Amino acid sequence: MIEVRELTKRYGSEVAVDRISFTVRSGEVLGFLGPNGAGKTTTMKVITCYLPPTEGTVLVDGLDVRHDSLAIRQKIGYLPENTPLYPDMVTYDYLEFMAAMRGLDGAARRRRLAEVIEVCGLGDVLTKRIDALSKGYRQRVGLAQAMVHDPPILILDEPTSGLDPNQIVEIRSLIKTLGREKTVILSTHILPEVQASCDRVLIIHRGRIVADGTPDELQSAHGGQRILFGVQAPEPEVRSALERVDGVRVEEARTESDGTLLLRLSADGQKDLRPELFRLVVERGWTLTELHRERVDLEEVFRQLTMN
Numbered sequence: 068m069i070e071v072r073e074l075t076k077r078y079g080s081e082v083a084v085d086r087i088s089f090t091v092r093s094g095e096v097l098g099f100l101g102p103n104g105a106g107k108t109t110t111m112k113v114i115t116c117y118l119p120p121t122e123g124t125v126l127v128d129g130l131d132v133r134h135d136s137l138a139i140r141q142k143i144g145y146l147p148e149n150t151p152l153y154p155d156m157v158t159y160d161y162l163e164f165m166a167a168m169r170g171l172d173g174a175a176r177r178r179r180l181a182e183v184i185e186v187c188g189l190g191d192v193l194t195k196r197i198d199a200l201s202k203g204y205r206q207r208v209g210l211a212q213a214m215v216h217d218p219p220i221l222i223l224d225e226p227t228s229g230l231d232p233n234q235i236v237e238i239r240s241l242i243k244t245l246g247r248e249k250t251v252i253l254s255t256h257i258l259p260e261v262q263a264s265c266d267r268v269l270i271i272h273r274g275r276i277v278a279d280g281t282p283d284e285l286q287s288a289h290g291g292q293r294i295l296f297g298v299q300a301p302e303p304e305v306r307s308a309l310e311r312v313d314g315v316r317v318e319e320a321r322t323e324s325d326g327t328l329l330l331r332l333s334a335d336g337q338k339d340l341r342p343e344l345f346r347l348v349v350e351r352g353w354t355l356t357e358l359h360r361e362r363v364d365l366e367e368v369f370r371q372l373t374m375n
């Protein structure tokens with residue numbers, strides 16, 4: 068549905084996006100993740116035809132952003148980072164105006180307005196001025212205007228930024244509902260957002276893609292595991308035995324007041340090392356007091372990939 072090939076975007080001499088390639092399949096909800104200044108907004112602006120690419124190709128449903136801007140805009144609903152609304156307009160009038168701008172009129176316009184008002188939960192605020200709405204409602208109005216022409220693709224730039232925790236939950240569940248019918252690209256630097264809403268994640272850093280996969284795949288490929296291992300045994304003996312367990316590193320060791328040795332171990336990959344550690348304890352006749360495994364979460368994967 069969307070194909071980005073070797074896209075580069077420069078602002079003067081500054082390279083904001085550097086030869087990135089990815090595709091978004093129809094019906095997919097893709098999370099576009101990256102620290103501030105990574106190039107997320109720039110990429111979205113090129114896909115939505117607000118900015119031309121410096122180099123490379125972007126195809127939307129087979130149409131090229133360089134040549135088919137109008138046709139592409141009809142297929143895309145865009146919610147920019149700072150939703151541009153007309154603050155002194157009443158909600159319904161604003162949505163009606165946006166629908167008219169999109170070429171809808173008569174019964175079709177009324178029907179479509181009723182649908183987006185229902186989906187976005189705007190029934191209670193239709194007669195209120197936009198500047199009197201809470202940020203969460205303004206964001207819903209932004210989503211409603213992005214969807215008014217019923218585009219198959221939605222591009223949402225940081226849709227929950229500045230919202231309170233309740234509003235965040237509401238907007239996320241709205242995005243999930245929309246994702247059942249539409250192809251969605253969602254940019255964010257909030258990790259739970261990606262885990263809550265996205266089928267697939269692209270991590271972008273300094274204008275380049277550093278990871279591409281499902282949240283689970285990224286955790287498996289780039290994460291590892293941590294094991295909390297507590298035994299009653301002499302530390303040198305434990306350390307030397309652990310050296311023979313493949314892939315395990317001792318990150319931290321301390322002895323508790325009751326003589327228990329508490330070790331924080333790390334290991335690459337996802338193979339569960341607990342059975343092996345348990346066998347070691349039995350073989351050596353040590354007393355086991357703790358054996359707990361944690362997967363490295365997406366947050367840590369993100370930090371590792373975007374640290375420098």
Ligand SMILES: Nc1ncnc2c1ncn2[C@@H]1O[C@H](COP(=O)(O)OP(=O)(O)OP(=O)(O)O)[C@@H](O)[C@H]1O
Nearest residue numbers: 078081083101102103104105106107108109110256
């Ligand atoms: N209009 C512009 N003129 C010059 N440089 C720009 C312009 N817009 C963005 N940049 C630069 O391009 C780089 C990428 O910015 P972009 O806004 O795409 O990142 P982002 O990932 O969306 O960041 P954020 O999460 O902060 O919105 C940054 O270094 C930014 O300063």
